[in-house]
Amino acid sequence: MKRFVYVGETGGTMYQRHLLNMLRFYTQHSDPVAEQFYTDGHSMDDFQIMGLEKLSGSDEYRKTMEQLWKSKLRTYRPFGIKVQE
Template sequence: MMEAEKFSDTYGKTFNVRNAVTCKSTNVVYAVHYERCKIVVYVGETGDTLYQRHLLNLSRIRTRHNDPVTEHFYTNVHSVADFLVMGLEK
């Protein structure tokens, strides 16, 4: 999991991270960040733990599910090591 006090979207707009979020946090707003290209490709929310959501995203990548996170992964030739999740708010 990636930790930061702020992050920028693909348009350069900066956002502050409001709360301390851990892998065990539930009801979280999170961002998917690709380290290789240094961008946040998706912001979403989950009622599950952040860890469970991270595992689901990895599963969707492995099964080539049709969604923005997976599409970016394969279009830009990433590895799983590039795929990071950052908790933004709980």
């Protein structure tokens, strides 16, 4: 089974983000992360979450750092599930 990495920033807690992801999986929301789980034979057993960095600052700063991590970890297709922005 192919494994993908997804990088996403949040202004909330990791717990809140994880709950949102789980809700999207179970309701089959049209979200790239959720779709990966309900269309490609994955289950919640395959899902892992890990914090990379805790940041304080503006939304713009968080989004800038998110772009840096996406680039470093090569999370865009074909290596990841993100569509190039």
